[in-house]
Amino acid sequence: MMKILKHIFLIQITALCFAQSGEMPFSRGVNLSTWFQESNIKRTQFSKYTKSDFENIKSLGCDVIRLPINMHAMTKGAPDYIVEPLLFDFLDQAVSWAEELGLHIILDNHSFDPAISTSPSIRNILIPVWKQMAEHMKNRSSLVYYEVLNEPHGIGDDAWNAIQKIVIDSIRSVDKFHTIIVGPAGWNGYNNLALMPAYADTNLIYTFHFYDPFIFTHQGASWADPSMVPLAGVPFPYDAARMPAFPPSLAGTWIQNEFNNYSTTGTANHVKSFIDIAANFKNSRNVRIFCGEFGVYIPNSNNDDRVRWYELVRTYLESKGISWTSWDYQGGFGLFKSGTDELFDYDINVPLITALGLNVPPQKQFTIVADTVGFDLYKDYVGMHILQSTYSSNDSALDFYSDNAPAEGKYCIRWSGAQQYENIGFGFMPTKNLSALKNNGSIFNFFVRSNFPGLQFDIRFVDTKTGPSDHPWRMRKIINSSIAPWDGLWHQVRIPLSEFAESGSWDNDTWYNPEGKFDWSAVDRFEIVAEQMALTGKEVWFDDIRITPASSAFVDASSLVPSEFKLFQNYPNPFNPSTTIRYQLPHNAHVTMRIFNVLGQVVETLVDERKDADTYQVRWIANGSAGVYFCRLQAGDFIQTTKLLLMK
Numbered sequence: 308m309m310k311i312l313k314h315i316f317l318i319q320i321t322a323l324c325f326a327q328s329g330e331m332p333f334s335r336g337v338n339l340s341t342w343f344q345e346s347n348i349k350r351t352q353f354s355k356y357t358k359s360d361f362e363n364i365k366s367l368g369c370d371v372i373r374l375p376i377n378m379h380a381m382t383k384g385a386p387d388y389i390v391e392p393l394l395f396d397f398l399d400q401a402v403s404w405a406e407e408l409g410l411h412i413i414l415d416n417h418s419f420d421p422a423i424s425t426s427p428s429i430r431n432i433l434i435p436v437w438k439q440m441a442e443h444m445k446n447r448s449s450l451v452y453y454e455v456l457n458e459p460h461g462i463g464d465d466a467w468n469a470i471q472k473i474v475i476d477s478i479r480s481v482d483k484f485h486t487i488i489v490g491p492a493g494w495n496g497y498n499n500l501a502l503m504p505a506y507a508d509t510n511l512i513y514t515f516h517f518y519d520p521f522i523f524t525h526q527g528a529s530w531a532d533p534s535m536v537p538l539a540g541v542p543f544p545y546d547a548a549r550m551p552a553f554p555p556s557l558a559g560t561w562i563q564n565e566f567n568n569y570s571t572t573g574t575a576n577h578v579k580s581f582i583d584i585a586a587n588f589k590n591s592r593n594v595r596i597f598c599g600e601f602g603v604y605i606p607n608s609n610n611d612d613r614v615r616w617y618e619l620v621r622t623y624l625e626s627k628g629i630s631w632t633s634w635d636y637q638g639g640f641g642l643f644k645s646g647t648d649e650l651f652d653y654d655i656n657v658p659l660i661t662a663l664g665l666n667v668p669p670q671k672q673f674t675i676v677a678d679t680v681g682f683d684l685y686k687d688y689v690g691m692h693i694l695q696s697t698y699s700s701n702d703s704a705l706d707f708y709s710d711n712a713p714a715e716g717k718y719c720i721r722w723s724g725a726q727q728y729e730n731i732g733f734g735f736m737p738t739k740n741l742s743a744l745k746n747n748g749s750i751f752n753f754f755v756r757s758n759f760p761g762l763q764f765d766i767r768f769v770d771t772k773t774g775p776s777d778h779p780w781r782m783r784k785i786i787n788s789s790i791a792p793w794d795g796l797w798h799q800v801r802i803p804l805s806e807f808a809e810s811g812s813w814d815n816d817t818w819y820n821p822e823g824k825f826d827w828s829a830v831d832r833f834e835i836v837a838e839q840m841a842l843t844g845k846e847v848w849f850d851d852i853r854i855t856p857a858s859s860a861f862v863d864a865s866s867l868v869p870s871e872f873k874l875f876q877n878y879p880n881p882f883n884p885s886t887t888i889r890y891q892l893p894h895n896a897h898v899t900m901r902i903f904n905v906l907g908q909v910v911e912t913l914v915d916e917r918k919d920a921d922t923y924q925v926r927w928i929a930n931g932s933a934g935v936y937f938c939r940l941q942a943g944d945f946i947q948t949t950k951l952l953l954m955k
Contacts, residue, residue, distance in 0.1 A: 331512070331595050331630045332449075332486075333411040335621075335664070336371030337364060337642070338600065340635040343376040343398075344417055348391045349706045351381075352695040354688035358404040363651045364636065365408050367665040372410055373599060373632040374401065375417030375457065378440070379432050388435045393708055395443050406448050413488060413632070414440065415454040415599070421530050424461020425492075430470045434477045441482035453478060454488035454599070458495045458516065464502040467492040475508050488599070490514040495599065497581060500588040513588070516600040517620060519581050520572045522565045524616070527607030533560055539607035541566075543616045545573035578616075579623050586627035597630040602640035610645070610658070618662035625664075633663065648673075648737040677743040677828070678854075684733050684833060685852040687716045694734035696832065700726055711875050712891050712922045714754035714797040714850035722835070723846035730836040731849075738771055741854070742827040745804040748857035755786070757847040758795035758887065758924070763787040763839035764847070768807065771829045778812035780825040785839065795887075795924050797850070803857070846878065868920050869893050872945040877927075877938065881952040884929050888913070888938055888949075891922040896942040900925060902951070903937045910936065918942075929953045 339360075345351045364372060376398075382388040398414070405412035416436070433456065444451055455474050459467050471489055478487060489506065491499035495516040503513070518524040525531055526538040537554035553566050571577060589596040601620055603613045617633075624631050634640045637649045642663075647654035653673040660667050683690040689707065699705055706721040713719035722731060751766070767783035784807050791798040809821040835849065869891035877886045892898070900914040913925045929936070933955035939948045 329593060329595060331597060331628075333371035333597075334625075334630050336369040336373065336411070336632040337636040338373045338375060338415075338632055338634045340375055340638050343374060343381075343394075345377060346380050346702050348381040348393045348397075349708055350695075350697075350702060351397065352689050352707070353397050353400075354691065355694075356401075357691070358407075360651075361404045361408055361410060363668070365410055366668060367660065369665065370409075370411060371413065371630070371632060372405060373413040373415050373454075375415045377418055378416045378436050379418035382432075382436060385431075388432050390436060390439045390443075398444075402444070402447060402451055406450055409450070411450045411452065413452040413454050413599075414444070415457055415488075417457040419457045421458075421460075422532070425456075425459040425467070427462065427466050427470070429456070429459075430473055433470065433474045437474055437478050438481055441478045441485070445482035445484065447485075449485065452486050452488055452512070454514065455490070457490075457599075459490075459492045460494045462492055464492045464499060468502070468504050472504070472506060475506060475511075479508065484510075486510050486512055488512045488514050488597075490599070497585040497588075500585060500596075505592065511594070513592075513594050513596045514599040515585050515596070517582065517585075517598050517624075518601065519578060520565070520569065522562060522569060523573060523608070523612070524603045526604065528604050533557060533562065535562065536607075538562065538566075540609065541569070541573075542609065543573060543603075543612040544575055545570050575619055578619060582620070582623050582627065582629075586629065589627070589629065597632070598624055599632055600634040601631065602634040604639050605641070605645050606639070610656070614658045614662045617659060621663050650737065673737065675738060675740045675829070677740040679743050679747075681744060681749055681854040681856060683851075683853045685720060685849070687713075687718045689733065692736050694736050696732040696734040697730065698732060699729050704729075705731065709848065711848065712869065712873070712889055713848075714756075714799075716851070719754075719848050719850035721846060721848050723842065724844065725837045725842040727837050727841040730834040733833045733852075735830060735832055739830045740828045741768070741804065741830050744854055745827045749804055750855050750857055751784075751802045751804060751807075751853075752799065752855050753852040754797050754799050754850040755791050755847065756795060756797045757791075757793045757845070759793055759845040759847075760788065762793050762842075762845060762847065764842075765810075765834075765836040765838040766802075767810065767834050767836060767838075768825075768830050769832045769834060770826045771831045772814070773829070777824075778814040778819050779831065780812045780821075781810045782807040782825050782827075783810040783838075784808070787839075795889075796922070797848075804854070869922055872942055872947070874938070874940040874947040874949055876949055877951050881954040882929075883933075883954045885926055886929075886951065887924050887926055889922065889924045890940050890942075892918055892920050892942055894920045896945075898940070898942045900938065900940050902927060903939060904931070905935055905937075913938075927951075 339356060342355055343351055381391050381394045402412055455471055475487055489511050491503050493499035495514060497515045500515055523541050523543045525535055526541050528535045537556050540551035542549040553563060557563055585596060603616055636642055642656055642659060643649040643654045644656050651668060652671055655668060655670055657667050684693060689695045697705055701724060704724045708718045709721035710718060711721060764786055765783045766786060767781045769779050769781050772779045784802050791800055809823060809825045811821050812819040871893055873891050875889040877888045879886060898914050898918045901912050902910040904910050910931060913927060933953050936951045936953060937948050938951055
C-alpha cells in the first residue's frame with residue numbers, strides 16, 4: 308500500500324510540474340468509442356474492453372485514452388440528473404486499469420447528437436453531472452482528466468463560453484486538483500479557438516478536432532447533412548486523374564462546392580494551414596492544447612490515401628507540439644483492417660499504425676479453431692469476444708445488470724415487454740466453431756425464471772452466410788413450461804447441443820424452410836427470441852448462460868442461498884390493483900413485511916413468520932385509494948423500505 312501511495316504522489320507532483328511549465332503531460336493515444344456511448348447505462352457492454360485492451364493500447368506506444376461517455380443519458384433524468392451508480396462502478400474499474408498501467412485517461416462528456424443543436428439550457432445538466440463526477444473522482448490520480456463537453460454546436464460562442472466558465476467553477480467547488488479539458492463551440496473547431504476567453508483557471512487543456520478536408524475524411528458518412536453515402540473514392544492528396552464522378556444526388560449542395568474546390572483544399576499545404584490556426588492559438592495564448600479527434604472514415608475511402616492523410620496530420624501536429632488522440636481505436640475510423648473482427652493479434656492495419664508513428668504489434672494469420680472446453684456467454688457480464696447485439700424497440704425492455712435476486716453472482720439479465728421477434732443477441736467475434744462441442748455431447752446451460760404461465764420463447768444458434776446462395780440457418784429449442792415451470796423461482800435448464808433442431812432461415816425478407824445445411828463449424832451468434840409470442844406485460848430473467856461439457860454438474864437452483872438481505876422493488880410499479888414484491892434472506896430469520904400509507908399507518912401485514920434462507924415473493928392486492936404506499940421489510944436487525952405507487 309505504501310508503494311502505491313508513493314507512486315500516486317509522484318504522479319501528482321509530476322502533473323503539477325507539467326501544469327506549471329505549460330508542457331503537455333501526454334502525447335498520443337486513441338478514443339475508445341462505442342463503449343460508454345449507449346442510450347442508457349443498462350445497455351452498456353462493459354466487457355467489450357478489458358484491462359488487456361488497455362495493455363494492448365499501451366504497447367502501441369500510446370500514453371493516453373480518451374473515453375467518450377454519454378453522461379447525460381446515464382443519469383436518472385431531470386430535475387436532479389443523479390448519475391446512475393452503475394456508471395461509477397464501471398468507470399472505477401476502467402480508471403483503475405489506466406492508473407495501474409500509467410495511462411492518462413480523459414473522461415469525455417460525449418453527450419452529443421450531431422442532428423441536434425446544443426441548447427443554452429444544457430448548463431442545467433452539465434453542472435450537476437460534473438459536480439457528481441468530480442466528487443466521485445477527486446481522490447483519483449492526476450492521470451484522470453475531465454472534458455466538459457464534446458463538440459458543442461448550433462450555439463453562439465459567447466453563450467457556450469459563459470456556460471463552460473460556470474461548469475469549470477462548479478467542478479472547482481469540489482475538485483481543485485484535476486485538469487479540465489475545455490473546447491470551443493462550432494464542433495470544437497480550430498477556427499473557434501480564438502473566440503474562447505482567457506479562462507482564469509490555470510489547470511486547463513484546450514482541445515480542438517480536425518477532419519479536413521471534410522469531403523475526404525467523411526466520404527460515405529450517413530450522419531452528415533446531406534448524407535455523404537453516395538460519395539466514394541475521393542483521393543488524398545488531390546489527383547485529377549483519380550477524382551470520382553460527382554454523385555448526381557448531391558448536386559446543388561455544399562458538398563458539390565467543396566468537391567469543386569478540392570484541387571485547392573485537398574493538398575498537404577492546405578491541411579497544414581488549418582493546423583497552423585490551432586498552433587498559433589497555442590503560441591499566442593501560451594496554453595496547453597491537444598487534438599482530441601482526427602481521422603478518416605473507412606468504408607468509402609482508399610486505404611493508401613487514408614495512410615497518407617494520417618501521416619501528414621500526425622507528423623505536422625507533433626512538429627507543432629500538439630498532442631493527439633485519434634478517432635478511433637475500433638470502428639469506422641479505427642486502427643484495424645476493414646471487414647475484419649478487429650483482433651489485435653491478427654487484424655491491425657499495419658501501414659496505418661506505421662503512419663501514426665506507433666509500434667506495430669506482431670501479426671498472425673487467423674484460423675478458426677474448434678472450441679473444445681465450452682465458454683460463458685453471460686456471467687454478470689457478456690462473455691469475452693462476444694458482441695452484445697440486441698434487436699429491441701425499447702431501451703428499457705432489456706437490462707443486462709439487474710440486481711433483482713440473481714441466481715449467482717452480482718447481476719442477471721431482465722427482459723420485459725418485448726415485441727414478437729425481438730431478441731437478446733450474442734454475436735461471436737470471431738465466428739465460433741462449435742462442431743466439437745456438439746459432437747462430444749456438450750450442454751447449453753442457463754438459469755431462467757418467470758411467473759407468467761404460458762410463456763414461450765426460442766433459444767437459437769445462427770450460422771454464417773457464406774455467399775449469395777447461402778442463408779443464415781437457425782438451430783433452435785423452444786423453451787416453455789414443460790422445460791422450466793414459471794413459478795417465479797430460478798431453474799437451471801440443460802439442453803445438449805444435439806437436441807437443437809434446424810428451423811429454417813429468414814434472409815432478405817424471405818423465409819426458407821430447413822434444408823439440413825446448418826454449419827456447426829461456423830456459428831455467427833446466439834439469440835434468445837420472442838419468436839412464439841410477444842412478451843407484452845411479461846418479464847423473464849436469465850443468468851449464467853454458458854456451454855459446458857456433458858460431465859458438468861447440475862446446479863439445483865432451489866439450493867442457491869442469497870449472499871445478503873434485500874428487498875427488491877415491486878413489479879409492476881405503478882400498479883393496479885396488484886403487484887409482486889420479492890425479498891431474499893441469506894440465513895433464517897423472523898420476517899415481517901408491512902404496507903404503510905403516507906401517514907405512517909399500517910395498511911396490511913403481508914408476512915409475519917420465521918423464514919428459511921431463500922428468495923421469496925409476495926403478491927399484494929391493494930384495496931385502498933390511489934397514491935403512494937411504502938413496503939417495509941424487517942428480518943432480524945435488517946430493515947429496508949421501498950415506495951409503491953397505486954394507480955386507479
